[in-house]
Amino acid sequence: MAKVVAVTGNEAVANALRQANPDVCAAYPITPQTDIMQRFSGFVADGLVNTELILVESEHSAMSACVGASAGGGRVITATSSQGLALMWEILFIAAGDRLPIVMPLVNRALSAPLNIHGDHSDGMGARDSGWIQLWSENAQEAYDNTLQAFRIAEHMDIRLPVMVCLDGFIISHSIERIEYLEDDAVKNFIGEFKQLNPLLDVEHPVSYGPLILPDLYMEYKRAQHEVMTKVSKVVLDVAADFEKISGRRYGLFEPYRLDDADIALVILNSAAGTAKDAVDQFRDRGIRAGLVKPRLFRPFPYQEIADALKSAKAICVMDRADSFGGFGPMYMEIASAMMMNGKKPILINKIYGLGGRDFLPEHAELVLSELADVAKSGKARTFKEYIGVRE
Amino acid sequence: MDYLSKKYLRSRKIPSTACSGCGLGLNHKAVVQAVYELGLEVEDVVWGTSIGCAGRQTFGTWKGDGFAGTHGRVYAIARGLRLTLPPEKKIILTVGDGDAFGIGLLHLIHASRCNADMTIIVNDNLGYMSTGGQYGWTTPHGSKTDSSPYGMYEHNLMSDGMDVLGVLKHAGATFLARHVAMDGQRAVESIKKGIQNRGLSLIHMVFPCPTNFGSRELGTRDTVKIYEWIENQAAPLGQEKENTVWATGVYFDASNSRPEFSESIRKNVETIRRTAAL
Ligand code: SF4
Numbered sequence: 001m002a003k004v005v006a007v008t009g010n011e012a013v014a015n016a017l018r019q020a021n022p023d024v025c026a027a028y029p030i031t032p033q034t035d036i037m038q039r040f041s042g043f044v045a046d047g048l049v050n051t052e053l054i055l056v057e058s059e060h061s062a063m064s065a066c067v068g069a070s071a072g073g074g075r076v077i078t079a080t081s082s083q084g085l086a087l088m089w090e091i092l093f094i095a096a097g098d099r100l101p102i103v104m105p106l107v108n109r110a111l112s113a114p115l116n117i118h119g120d121h122s123d124g125m126g127a128r129d130s131g132w133i134q135l136w137s138e139n140a141q142e143a144y145d146n147t148l149q150a151f152r153i154a155e156h157m158d159i160r161l162p163v164m165v166c167l168d169g170f171i172i173s174h175s176i177e178r179i180e181y182l183e184d185d186a187v188k189n190f191i192g193e194f195k196q197l198n199p200l201l202d203v204e205h206p207v208s209y210g211p212l213i214l215p216d217l218y219m220e221y222k223r224a225q226h227e228v229m230t231k232v233s234k235v236v237l238d239v240a241a242d243f244e245k246i247s248g249r250r251y252g253l254f255e256p257y258r259l260d261d262a263d264i265a266l267v268i269l270n271s272a273a274g275t276a277k278d279a280v281d282q283f284r285d286r287g288i289r290a291g292l293v294k295p296r297l298f299r300p301f302p303y304q305e306i307a308d309a310l311k312s313a314k315a316i317c318v319m320d321r322a323d324s325f326g327g328f329g330p331m332y333m334e335i336a337s338a339m340m341m342n343g344k345k346p347i348l349i350n351k352i353y354g355l356g357g358r359d360f361l362p363e364h365a366e367l368v369l370s371e372l373a374d375v376a377k378s379g380k381a382r383t384f385k386e387y388i389g390v391r392e
Numbered sequence: 393m394d395y396l397s398k399k400y401l402r403s404r405k406i407p408s409t410a411c412s413g414c415g416l417g418l419n420h421k422a423v424v425q426a427v428y429e430l431g432l433e434v435e436d437v438v439w440g441t442s443i444g445c446a447g448r449q450t451f452g453t454w455k456g457d458g459f460a461g462t463h464g465r466v467y468a469i470a471r472g473l474r475l476t477l478p479p480e481k482k483i484i485l486t487v488g489d490g491d492a493f494g495i496g497l498l499h500l501i502h503a504s505r506c507n508a509d510m511t512i513i514v515n516d517n518l519g520y521m522s523t524g525g526q527y528g529w530t531t532p533h534g535s536k537t538d539s540s541p542y543g544m545y546e547h548n549l550m551s552d553g554m555d556v557l558g559v560l561k562h563a564g565a566t567f568l569a570r571h572v573a574m575d576g577q578r579a580v581e582s583i584k585k586g587i588q589n590r591g592l593s594l595i596h597m598v599f600p601c602p603t604n605f606g607s608r609e610l611g612t613r614d615t616v617k618i619y620e621w622i623e624n625q626a627a628p629l630g631q632e633k634e635n636t637v638w639a640t641g642v643y644f645d646a647s648n649s650r651p652e653f654s655e656s657i658r659k660n661v662e663t664i665r666r667t668a669a670l
Binding site: 112 | 443464494495524526538539540541542
């Protein structure tokens, strides 16, 4: 039986981590994530988990400790935000390159400079190429559900890769919502016991992690890393199917919203997608065929599936809560690539919104949808990349 | 706003966003007072800040040049700056305990090793208070914090006879002092000495955090209680009592005894240029 509670996003994620009962957690505080590790350290202190908690002196050390513990052969977690993730950058690649199934909630927050503690996606997008699997979450329920599923995905014997679960700083991490918690036993059965693969602590079978490999073999390693990524989508869907059985909640690689027959569509991540869905409904009520795609699995990116889902759209706006300065927003570039798959060429525009926690309001979504309706009719884009909700 | 803050600080940043009752303002005031008593002007000082309460509440308050570093990197940034600034410009850094003695300790040790001219005021609220009150590397043993609800028991840089100032002394810092925020003029005098040392000076200044430290350790946000708690456990060096955690005053003074980092680089580069066939 599920239990309905009113909790913050951080609290929900911390509870998921408790239910997963990891062997090792390395923690370092950073706003707005602190609350997760804070609550988790409370679970450790109260004996509710069998976890060794290491309080480290920086995020670089946190991820390093995770790498060590994971290679040692344990279920390992940490959590971070923004600058913390930036400081981990070096070790992120090592966790992925060594195929270590670490699970890390990332409470999305803007990157410095200037210093800002509020939510945007520049941290997660910056880690896009690190080899981590990324799951993105619209609300606290999704953050909780994704965290539980992350363990199954990371630890799957065909995968063994680290997973980052993204949720919006403050907007989700600190807002109280209605959540359904699964029973501890149901979670335990769902996630299962941690299974070791090539653990360093198995002294009878010595293994090496991360040794020097020169041009003679390095590329084969990287090719293998790519290969494993191609298997992730299937595992994500299998895990989602199992999860639906115990929760009744259905997850895919992305969420299509009123997309069949849509002439115009938004592509938008995380909490702002919730706001944008209301605007889509309004346009539908007015007889305008609007729809929306909310990506969930961002790495590996489901290019073909999303291209198929967007096949009827004549004009699409990709909304990015992060920028690639001098380029388009990171999500835009993915969707542009996806559009090549079916050889269709809808008009694709890019809006950058909500940086540093700037509010994304229903009127912003409405303006974008109105513009898209014009673009679809005229067949011409006014401009391809634009900041919205900004003082010029 | 008093005369000093008008002269040196940006009016729109004062009062700061610190919680009411926070002792950080006392430390901030002591630094500005020291600058004033040394007859320095706004343009004589470049002021750097870090992350956390100490960074956030002092950042951008200085009327003159300033920078905000990332967590723990201010000493590395300041070393770079030291090489490019005219030698007479002073670098003053107001940072926190997590910044200096945790995430940035390695940079601090190397800045000390090469005796780079800067004065660092480590504003110590006894842990990670801006993120809600987790224990850190100077949290007194036994203190209740959010991450040590049953009392802090880990070894840290201020426990079991260990003293972070000892670490820095052996790393090569040339002026080291310790104070609590309530030390008033005694702290100002130490900061003045620190600024006058051409080399790395560090003043460790414990200050009361009623919001997150006091509320957990003492069970109250009553400002007076946390001020008393710190005051009772501080005593001037040489007059320590059994319960003294913070012995205050000048811990080590080897001011102007060792070549300064940028000076030594300039001199050596000059010699190499003259003697080597470039
Ligand atoms: S949390 Fe504590 S140290 Fe930080 S501003 Fe408030 S009182 Fe001061």
